[in-house]
Amino acid sequence: MRALFGQLLVGLINGSFYALLSLGLAIIFGLLNVVNFSHGALYMTGAFAAWMGLHYLGVPYWGALLLAPLAVGLLGVVIERTMLRRLYQLDHLYGLLLTFGLTLIIEGLFHHQFGNSGNGYPVPELLQGGSDLGFMFLPRYRAWVVVVSVAVCLASWFVIERTRLGAYLRAGTENPRLLQAFGVNVPVMLTLTYGFGVALAGFAGVMAAPIYQVSPGMGSSLIIVVFAVVVIGGMGSIFGSIVTGLGLGLVEGLTKYLYPPAASTVVFIIMALVLLVRPAGLFGRQK
Amino acid sequence: MAASAPVLRIRDLNAFYGESHVLHGVDLEVAEGEVVTLLGRNGSGRTSTLRSILGLVGRRTGSIEIRGRETVGMAPHRIARLGVGYCPEERGIFASLTAEENLLLLPKVGDAGMSVQEIYAMFPNLEERRRSPGTRLSGGEQQMLAMARILRAGARLLLLDEITEGLAPVIVQALGRVVLQLRERGYTVVLVEQNFRFAAPLADRHFLVEHGRIVDMIPRDALSSRTEQLHRFLGV
Ligand SMILES: Nc1ncnc2c1ncn2[C@@H]1O[C@H](COP(=O)(O)OP(=O)(O)OP(=O)(O)O)[C@@H](O)[C@H]1O
């Protein structure tokens, strides 16, 4: 029993990261039509920003939680303004290739500077320890990660579905040219959306730092699964990416309990099945 | 017709979609408070003229002045903010927004915007349907919504592309009453129409468009004497 709940908790933690990352990917793909391959590298950058902040500048976890996403978001703004913007008229493939190239560069730079090994990041004092729930031991930091990720996802969903800002985003996703002809500064919207999407990745990176080792490769191992999550949920579906992210994390956890050897492939098996049955994804609109 | 400077002055406008050259020197002037139509056969370049005014074509050369401001080279959102409202041919209602979100979406482009109350008085159906997803509305309701949102935004120069297309006669009549009301309130309207019977009583002047050019103009009072010419031109 304890083993099952333990695995489900690990699944939920992973699912929280899948959800945060695929949410950003979905928002970016929806509005910019760019498959942001560099999402994983920017998640890693967020984690390193927290780590460097702590070691070089003494910025604590709480500061990093705010500053690292901001830094990553700014980096995103620069990437969009100087590079991505030039590719919108072209096929998606070019955006994918550009962001893939950026991934190699960013990861290469961190490899060069920090080598391959992981760097530990301490759990902040306030969130150390945990409590025994009877059926499982719940580390406080892990509970925090799940609660905050879900809260951030739900808040993003709320903003997108229920506010005026979100209405701009939805309308821009449908028809950016027309939205601009109505007087909305769509180019700035694109920049800020990319910045926000990658800031979410940076935020996930900071959250992940105390759980996983901070290392240059941490993003690329995660992003492959996240892409599978996005495909399963439906490219561009906001709600779909949140639910699918959490759900697949749980499925992975459950598989680890029931049949550990399949745990790392189950997501891809589901992806293949979904592609066969519903090519637009579970929550995507069938074209 | 007002004597003031034109709201819209187009000189030698050429427009291109990629390699294809669709407008070949359009000249057009519309005065404040005027209602004009662009009449022509399919593919003559009427939609392209409206899209050029908004900066929605690939490339354009020549001059398009809106209230004296040159707009060739301006980004579309800046052009809209000069008080231009656009009803596209395909209506452009956003499916992922409710009717009311569609109505409230547009930023203010002028300070003469109608209040939501005025809008609902003018288009009572929209109030009933305000929580429905935009594209669940009937064709007529979507057209009303497409008009309503630019009026709420405060546009005073309205570019309306085939607003009667595919709609039932009662709805067409209702739209006619709306355009008449706008005319009385001093809006400037450029109407692209196939339905000449709809457009005739509304407009001050009719511009005939052919092969991406304006080839003739018929003022309202010459209409009866030139009906036959017009019918021949439109091929009806
Ligand atoms: N996106 C586009 N790319 C290339 N050519 C286009 C495009 N849109 C229109 N055209 C061409 O431009 C010419 C003018 O088209 P436009 O849509 O302006 O005509 P129209 O007078 O509005 O007619 P209708 O709406 O009845 O088709 C046509 O020959 C059309 O094929």
Ligand SMILES: [Mg+2]
């Ligand atoms: Mg047309």
